[in-house]
Amino acid sequence: MVKSMTGYGRGESEDSSIGFLVEMKSVNNRYLDMNIRMPKQLNSMEDQIRKYISQRVSRGKVDVYITLEKYSQDDVVINVDEQLAEAYYNAYYSLKGKFNLAEEIGLGLLAKAPDIFTIERKEEDIDYLWSILSKALDQALEMFIDMRNKEGLKLSKDIVQRCDIINKKVLEIEERSPVVVDEYRDKLTQRISEYLREVEIDQARLVNEVAFFADRSNITEEIVRLKSHITQLKDTITAEETVGRKLDFLIQEMNRETNTIGSKANDLLITNLVVDIKSELEKIREQIQNIE
Structure with a gap:
């Protein structure tokens, strides 16, 4: 399931003597970058808090604010x-x-x-403090992750829609590709006829020239790979794991195949379709930057 790296969570827990308030917020980041601000008497618990949060959060710049309030001075x-x-x-x-x-x-x-x-x-009872703090952390994480999930759902829907648009453009390119060779043959025959006029066209050389053009401009492999990447991207979005980096890799590969199609096609209509595809890929890439 796609999760956004943007989120906010808040949790509170208390007993008769102490209370904790935990707030979390995050933005996109390539790795997990966690910054924790808390009272000095909790410094010994920092590693425990980091491990607890990192079990459920794997990417993003996460700021955690922990406030401790004491209701008595028994310590x-x-x-x-x-x-x-x-x-x-x-x-x-x-x-x-x-x-x-x-x-x-x-x-x-x-x-x-x-x-x-x-x-x-008195020396702080770490186990006692953790029993209260962990409840506030759980509340904050639940809200935090829920917000990320909801935002991720919106992102995944947008990406799937753009994948469908790209797939439609690829099918148009696939249909157009054979026509390009036929048009090239007709144009080449016409030009030769205009220059040579009454001289008979050497059909063997014409066939060789058209075959060379067809081989040079063949984009079948690129189309097959691009369609495969579209399917992989859709499958990855529904996977129950962290998918941001894999999606980023797939977009790079799709861009590569699209650029190759554009350089080999030698056709204005295909070039326009390539521009449309690259525009959609760029929009997907921007969305992926915010996916965990």
Whole structure:
């Protein structure tokens, strides 16, 4: 199934103490280029998050935004260094008596002293965080992939329609090709007759010249390959796998065969049909650039 590389997804998950918001968006890119922005305390989970997403996304420039919200401060511990506080108190008391200071030595004064109070954060429980985060990731991925699938369906329909147009043009070329040789024979006979007038035409040389032209302008192989590529392209679109690169290769091959037909045909009508085919191929190529 064709998937677009353009998508957006959003997911949320929470429990009584924490909540996660995950947002994803992507544009086309030749390979998978993932950029994750998240709080520093989740840095140790980055590889796990990348692997989780890459299991379901294979191409595109993907930006992932993860927001963490905490509803309690149970992970914060305030430590009090009572020995240091006592030392500060004794020092303050000594200074008070020495300089006959009136100020009372209270908690406010001790609280300003450095290192008496220190804040310590508990180590994050990675398994617990992942149990909540993974649910938000799943929601975001579901929306993200669903959007890609819907956009991919539109792309595939457009490509199939253009393949049908190309196939019709190829059939017209196939019908026109034998006529080109006949017309060349008639024109060549007419020109020789005009120049030689009453002199009899050498039929053997005429046949050889027409045969040489027919061989040089024969496009049967190119038409067969081009029709085969059209069938492969349609089959590839319905395949249950990543198809973007294969489609890109097929378009290159179709362009190659079309250019060869144009250079060999030596006919204005076929040349015009070749131009039409190349125009449709270019439109398909532009569409394929956004397929995963």
